[in-house]
Amino acid sequence: MRRGVLVRLVAVGLAAAAVASAVAFFVPWLPTPASKQADRIDFVFWFVTGISIAIFALVVAVILYSVVRFRARPDDDSDGAPIHGNTGLEIAWTAFPAVLVTAVAVVSAVALAQNENLPKKHLQVNVLAQQFAWSFSYPKYKGLTVSALHLPLNEAVELKMRSKDVIHSFWVPQFGQKQDLVPGITTKLVITPKRLGTYPVVCTELCGEGHALMRSEAIVMKPTAFASWVKAQERAAAKASQGPSGGGPGLAVFNSNGCSGCHTFKPAGSTATTGPDLDNLPADARRAGKPLSAFVRESIVDPNAYIEKGYQPNIMPSTFKSLPKQQLDALVQFLIGGKK
Amino acid sequence: MTTATTAHDELHAGAAPPPHGWRRLLAPGWLRVPWMSALFFGIGLGITLLVRWAEGWHPIWDGQVITTIELVAVPFGFLAGIGGFDYWTRYAIGSPTQPEDHSGHGAYSWRDYFRINTDHKVIGVQYVVTTIFFFVAAGLLAMIMRAELARPGMQFVGNQVFNELFSVHAALMIFLFIIPAFAGLGNYVIPLMIGAPDMAFPRLNALSFWLLPVAGLLMLSSFFVPGFGCGWTGYAPLCSTHQELGAVFFNMGVQWAGASSIMTALNFLVTIITMRAPGMTFWRLPLLVWANFTTSLLVVIATPFIAGSQFMTMFDHIMHTNFFNYEAHGYVLGYQHIFWFYSHPAVYIMMLPGFGIASEVISTFARKPIFGYRLMALSLMAILVLGFSVWAHHMFVSGMAPWLRVPMMVTSVVIAVPTGIKVFSWLATLWEGKLNFSTPMLFALGFVSMFVIGGLSGIYLAAVPIDIHVSDTYFVVAHIHYVLFGGSLFTIFAGIYYWFPKMTGRMYDERLGKLHFWLTFIGFNATFFPMHYLGIQGMPRRVSDYAPRFADLNFFISIASFFLGASTLVFLYNMIVSWARGAPAPANPWRAHTLEWQVSSPPPVFNFDEIPQVVGGPYEYGVPGARHAVFNGDRVIEEEEVNV
Numbered sequence: 016m017r018r019g020v021l022v023r024l025v026a027v028g029l030a031a032a033a034v035a036s037a038v039a040f041f042v043p044w045l046p047t048p049a050s051k052q053a054d055r056i057d058f059v060f061w062f063v064t065g066i067s068i069a070i071f072a073l074v075v076a077v078i079l080y081s082v083v084r085f086r087a088r089p090d091d092d093s094d095g096a097p098i099h100g101n102t103g104l105e106i107a108w109t110a111f112p113a114v115l116v117t118a119v120a121v122v123s124a125v126a127l128a129q130n131e132n133l134p135k136k137h138l139q140v141n142v143l144a145q146q147f148a149w150s151f152s153y154p155k156y157k158g159l160t161v162s163a164l165h166l167p168l169n170e171a172v173e174l175k176m177r178s179k180d181v182i183h184s185f186w187v188p189q190f191g192q193k194q195d196l197v198p199g200i201t202t203k204l205v206i207t208p209k210r211l212g213t214y215p216v217v218c219t220e221l222c223g224e225g226h227a228l229m230r231s232e233a234i235v236m237k238p239t240a241f242a243s244w245v246k247a248q249e250r251a252a253a254k255a256s257q258g259p260s261g262g263g264p265g266l267a268v269f270n271s272n273g274c275s276g277c278h279t280f281k282p283a284g285s286t287a288t289t290g291p292d293l294d295n296l297p298a299d300a301r302r303a304g305k306p307l308s309a310f311v312r313e314s315i316v317d318p319n320a321y322i323e324k325g326y327q328p329n330i331m332p333s334t335f336k337s338l339p340k341q342q343l344d345a346l347v348q349f350l351i352g353g354k355k
Numbered sequence: 356m357t358t359a360t361t362a363h364d365e366l367h368a369g370a371a372p373p374p375h376g377w378r379r380l381l382a383p384g385w386l387r388v389p390w391m392s393a394l395f396f397g398i399g400l401g402i403t404l405l406v407r408w409a410e411g412w413h414p415i416w417d418g419q420v421i422t423t424i425e426l427v428a429v430p431f432g433f434l435a436g437i438g439g440f441d442y443w444t445r446y447a448i449g450s451p452t453q454p455e456d457h458s459g460h461g462a463y464s465w466r467d468y469f470r471i472n473t474d475h476k477v478i479g480v481q482y483v484v485t486t487i488f489f490f491v492a493a494g495l496l497a498m499i500m501r502a503e504l505a506r507p508g509m510q511f512v513g514n515q516v517f518n519e520l521f522s523v524h525a526a527l528m529i530f531l532f533i534i535p536a537f538a539g540l541g542n543y544v545i546p547l548m549i550g551a552p553d554m555a556f557p558r559l560n561a562l563s564f565w566l567l568p569v570a571g572l573l574m575l576s577s578f579f580v581p582g583f584g585c586g587w588t589g590y591a592p593l594c595s596t597h598q599e600l601g602a603v604f605f606n607m608g609v610q611w612a613g614a615s616s617i618m619t620a621l622n623f624l625v626t627i628i629t630m631r632a633p634g635m636t637f638w639r640l641p642l643l644v645w646a647n648f649t650t651s652l653l654v655v656i657a658t659p660f661i662a663g664s665q666f667m668t669m670f671d672h673i674m675h676t677n678f679f680n681y682e683a684h685g686y687v688l689g690y691q692h693i694f695w696f697y698s699h700p701a702v703y704i705m706m707l708p709g710f711g712i713a714s715e716v717i718s719t720f721a722r723k724p725i726f727g728y729r730l731m732a733l734s735l736m737a738i739l740v741l742g743f744s745v746w747a748h749h750m751f752v753s754g755m756a757p758w759l760r761v762p763m764m765v766t767s768v769v770i771a772v773p774t775g776i777k778v779f780s781w782l783a784t785l786w787e788g789k790l791n792f793s794t795p796m797l798f799a800l801g802f803v804s805m806f807v808i809g810g811l812s813g814i815y816l817a818a819v820p821i822d823i824h825v826s827d828t829y830f831v832v833a834h835i836h837y838v839l840f841g842g843s844l845f846t847i848f849a850g851i852y853y854w855f856p857k858m859t860g861r862m863y864d865e866r867l868g869k870l871h872f873w874l875t876f877i878g879f880n881a882t883f884f885p886m887h888y889l890g891i892q893g894m895p896r897r898v899s900d901y902a903p904r905f906a907d908l909n910f911f912i913s914i915a916s917f918f919l920g921a922s923t924l925v926f927l928y929n930m931i932v933s934w935a936r937g938a939p940a941p942a943n944p945w946r947a948h949t950l951e952w953q954v955s956s957p958p959p960v961f962n963f964d965e966i967p968q969v970v971g972g973p974y975e976y977g978v979p980g981a982r983h984a985v986f987n988g989d990r991v992i993e994e995e996e997v998n999v
Contacts, residue, residue: 044891056820063818067811074807077782078800087722087789092946094977095723095788105727108779109772116768116814123818124761130820131757146597181593182687184752184827188893191824193752197688198592199681202754215902219827219895221586223597224515227898329515 028076035068046188049210049235053191055126062122066115130192133205137171140164144196145179146332147225148276148289149216156245159252162275162287164216164233166208167241174204179273180332184220187233195220208235225330228289231276251284265349268342272335282352290331291323293350299323311347383438384470395432399424419600423673426607430569438471439562459561461960471565473557474960475546478564480858482539483851485564486532487930489571491923493527496520498920503899505913507906517899518584519601523574525587526605529705530612531571533843537708538563538619540850541647543858545623547951548641550632550969550984552961555625563618570612577604586897588698589664591679591690595671606669613658616704620654623647632950632984634969639983641949641973642731646711649735653700653707653742661697664690688755695746703742705839707735709846710777713799716849717781719947720796721788724974726780734773741770751822760819767817774810778803793945794868798849801876805841809834812887827897830890836883848875848926855933856940860957863937867929871922878919885912948983949973 048054085095141152142164152160166172176185178196185204186193189212194204218229236244252266266283269275275285280293291299300310303321313320315338318331338346374382381387403424407415434440446452460474461467468481500520503511512520542560546553554560577583582599594602627648631640640648667678668690677683679690718725725731747755747763781803790796812834815821825831848871855863885908890896894905901909943952950967951958967984975981 042888044888046892053824056824059818059820060815060824063815063821067814071807071811074778074782074804077785078804081782081785081788081790082792082800085721085785085788085790087791091789093722093789095721097724097975097977097981098726098783098787099724100727100730101783104783105730105776105780109730109776112775113769113772116771119814119818120761120765120768123764123820126820127760130823181597182590182753186827186893186895188824191820193823193826195752195754197681197754199685199687200754215893217893217895221518221590221593221897223593224518224584226518227514227900327509327514329513 024076024080027080028072031075031079032068032072035071039064039068047210048191049187049189049208049212049214050191051207051209052130052205053189054209055130056191059123059126063119066119070112070115131205133173134171137173137205138167139173139175140166142174142176142185142196143179143273144176144183144185144218144222144229145273145276146181146223147218147229147330148273148287149185149218149229149231150270150273150276153245156249159245159248160270160275161248162277162285163231165241165244166206166233166235167238168208168211168235170238171205171207174206176202176204180334181222182220183218183222183229186217186219187214188217189214190233193219211235211237225289228330230289231287248284264342264345265347268338268346269349272338272346274346277331280350282349291326296350307351308347311350312343315343315346383436383441385437387438388433388436391436392429392432395428395435396425399428419603419673422600423603423607423669426573426604430566430573430611433569434562434565437565439565442558457960460557471561473553473561475542475554475557475560476858476958476962478560479539479541479543481564482535482542482567483858485567485571486536486539487927489527489531490536491927492571492575493524493532494920494923496524496527498917500524501913501916504901505910507901507903507909509900512899514899515581515584518586518897519578519581521897522583522586522605523577526574526583526608527571528839529587529701530609531567531574533705533839533847534616534701535567535612536847537647537650537705537843538616540712540847540854541623541643541708542619544854544951545644545647546626546630547857547954547958547962548644548949548973549627549630549635550950550963550967551626551630552963554622555630556622559618560622563615563622566611566615566618570608570610570615573604573608573611577601577608580604588694589668590694591668591671591687592681595668595679595690598672603669603672606665606672609665610662613662616654617658620651620658623651624655627651632967632969634984636969638729638732639969639972640732641711642714642725642728642735643708643711645732645735646707646709646714649739650704650707653704653739657697657700657704657743659697660693661701664693664697667693688750688753691750691753692746692755695749696743699746699749700742702838703738705843707738709802709843710735712846712850712853713781713802715947715949716795716799716853717784717803718974718976719853719945720791720793720799721785722791722976723784723788724972724976724978726783726786727776728972728974730776731780734776737773738770741766741773745770748817748822751819752826764817764819768814771810771814771817778807778810793852794863794865794872795849795853795945797869797872798845798852801872802842802845802849805837805845805879809837809841812837825890827895828890829886829894829896832896833883833886833890836879836886840879840883845875848872851930853945854951855930856944857951857956857958859934859937860940861933861937862940862944863933864929867925871925871929874922874925875919878915878922881915882912882919948975950984953984953986 045057045060048057139154141154143150150160150162151164152158174185176194176196178198180198183196184193185196190206192204192206194202196202212235214233216231216233218226222229269283275283275287277287277289278291278293279286279288296311297307300307303310316336318333319328322328379386400421403421404415442452459472462472462477468477472478499512500517503517580599580601582601583605585594585598585602589605627644670676671678671680677685679685679687681687714725714731744766745763747759748767751760816825816834852863852868889905889908894901940956942955945952953967954963965987967986969984971981971983973983975983
């Protein structure tokens with residue numbers, strides 16, 4: 016290859032690389048990392064991006080240069096140079112990519128091992144997913160169960176995750192970590208939050224009609240704030256179970272079936288917004304034109320019978336019709352809270 | 356378009372006269388289809404009811420079971436009616452077989468495209484036209500999806516309908532467009548390229564084609580059942596025990612499409628191995644033939660796995676077996692392992708023929724031999740072998756055995772090596788060529804550049820830590836569209852434009868072709884490139900609704916996708932009008948060396964009036980005096996060539 020050709024080729028390549036680099040660096044591609052794992056993922060991401068820009072620039076340079084330089088004139092019916100191959104070149108472009116991808120694999124394997132390393136001192140949270148709600152419980156705090164994931168800053172967390180029905184997948188984009196929840200097995204995920212804030216919890220595995228609505232929040236708090244949040248939750252739970260509505264068994268049914276994953280209900284301390292706010296049940300029953308207790312019972316066993324304005328049918332599972340009568344009665348009692 | 360020749364008319368001399376009156380109901384064709392379909396419907400219904408009654412299963416009339424049985428019985432009735440089994444049935448029941456009079460060969464009017472036809476060229480056209488129909492149908496489904504996604508919240512369709520839209524979109528694009536479109540192009544050109552008069556098994560070839568409309572109609576009709584809303588991946592247990600009957604329409608659609616592609620692949624293998632013209636050694640095969648050879652190996656080895664996986668989910672659904680039912684100790688992840696053991700090789704089934712087309716087009720329009728021909732062929736074989744060792748990279752977050760991830764990452768990134776060899780060889784083929792930028796070349800170059808982006812995003816997805824972050828997000832949506840749209844579809848377009856003169860005998864409109872390319876190229880990048888960003892930032896795939904902060908970009912993507920959809924109209928207009936009224940095509944408009952261009956456009960019914968003698972490689976551009984093949988008139992006798 017003549018020297019002039021090489022210079023022009025390199026110039027086109029550098030220009031392509033500059034454009035690709037500008038796209039890579041001036042667009043904020045990655046979410047601001049909020050966990051130590053996300054930092055390592057970002058490192059691998061930029062490592063691969065560097066290699067990709069180089070290869071992309073090389074390919075673009077050769078194509079653009081060829082398109083301009085080797086374009087046949089309209090009246091030119093001749094053939095190109097009869098070059099059949101070049102063993103040296105062919106060995107080079109077999110060996111060189113092999114080295115690059117080996118580097119990618121090594122860097123990835125190291126980052127993966129570090130990301131799954133769980134320190135001895137860590138917090139365990141049990142995650143339960145079902146169509147279409149999340150619930151998080153803390154074995155360390157007497158099984159405290161909530162619908163939004165609360166985590167203390169800078170403490171490693173191990174999520175032990177189970178699914179009740181189909182496959183779901185837990186993802187917080189800012190944490191970078193993701194793991195499917197598979198019915199019948201318990202999967203694990205390690206996260207070490209490093210930035211305060213509230214982040215979305217997203218289900219990323221298609222899980223049925225309400226998949227797009229299966230959302231919750233992950234809230235990273237200062238350790239002291241986390242401790243007082245735990246205390247407040249424990250107090251609220253104790254109060255609810257002794258409350259005038261006779262929360263006891265009804266509250267247990269409410270929590271163990273994941274109702275708090277989708278519904279706001281003050282007596283249970285839940286704040287989720289996927290489904291209607293259960294504090295407004297009396298008003299809803301009036302709109303539906305039914306007695307309160309019959310309305311509540313019907314809405315549990317046959318959720319599509321009445322759909323509150325602004326909500327969609329078929330999102331609430333119809334599986335609750337198989338609840339034992341005793342539990343169903345307790346749940347209805349708890350929800351109507353002594354009102355008639 | 357007619358392909359009549361006098362030589363063929365002579366062969367017709369002994370054909371039996373067509374039947375008259377009520378006997379026409381017995382002759383294979385559309386008159387026999389309705390009553391045979393009804394007959395098989397009755398047989399299916401009778402057997403089901405009889406078995407349920409005899410076994411004492413209640414209710415005897417079970418809609419789910421009956422529908423499932425009829426999804427097998429009625430298509431068989433249709434195929435029997437149209438004449439797919441006539442010859443073999445006669446043989447099997449001991450009737451005298453009818454001597455082959457070639458009356459089912461060739462097309463003399465448009466009607467000949469709507470019946471069982473054993474001419475590989477007619478079947479090729481049937482394939483391509485049918486698959487383009489399903490391409491348009493699946494594309495329209497995507498347009499509805501993008502309309503819904505243009506704004507956050509729900510506007511046009513419900514959640515379940517949205518899930519059905521993307522499921523059927525993908526199922527049609529994969530099983531009824533990309534895979535069979537390549538099979539169709541191959542069907543047309545492979546026998547021509549190797550100097551054969553037809554495929555090895557013409558009747559099997561005809562049957563393979565007629566399975567396709569069956570599969571496509573099953574998948575489309577799943578909307579009316581309702582309920583195929585569990586994605587084209589059909590993961591258990593969502594698709595096995597948490598779906599309506601529509602999922603069974605998908606399960607059975609895959610069986611019909613899969614059977615079709617296995618039979619075609621078998622046909623390709625036997626044709627390529629046994630029917631090459633004298634002198635056509637493996638090292639003289641055009642690279643498209645190499646590509647279809649490796650693809651066919653992939654199909655016959657891998658497709659039975661998806662057939663098995665779909666039968667198992669269907670049995671879980673209908674017969675209450677427990678293959679993937681965790682409550683009865685079924686193996687939920689087992690589905691994914693079996694499914695991806697097919698569906699990763701399926702990516703190469705959808706890609707390797709495109710590599711072949713790109714090689715043909717780039718070599719012809721660069722007027723240069725393919726750079727490193729042998730390494731190009733060997734890298735296809737390397738991809739074939741490696742392709743079976745990477746399936747679990749679709750499962751890095753699935754909860755499978757953790758140790759499996761690093762080995763699968765290593766094999767996945769190693770596939771970049773043979774793929775890189777192909778890309779670099781195409782680039783080197785351009786170097787010092789005489790590039791002609793006709794539409795096929797534009798699509799081939801568009802393919803190389805877009806496929807590089809798809810390949811590079813594949814490296815991100817192979818690297819486990821990055822995959823954990825972007826798995827099941829719009830990043831994956833972007834990646835598969837760069838590979839399957841920028842890769843497969845661009846090469847399908849390149850192939851259709853390249854062989855359009857050969858298939859129809861007419862030239863397409865070059866200006867409209869170029870317009871189509873640029874509209875598609877721009878629309879494609881505007882639609883799919885921003886999806887990388889959405890995915891990394893946190894938008895999961897397969898959702899009908901999304902966080903408000905993604906609204907602006909989604910709106911932009913929707914507009915771009917409508918632009919992309921509209922570009923297809925240019926293509927359809929060009930194809931239809933040029934087929935009807937285009938300028939007559941010369942035998943070899945591209946001055947290519949491969950054999951299909953050495954016969955008239957369209958070719959004679961039996962392809963070659965005289966058998967070609969292959970004397971050299973297929974891409975000897977610029978080599979003085981070099982020839983790929985000679986015909987009787989000017990044969991050069993080379994002793995070592997004749998006895999191959």
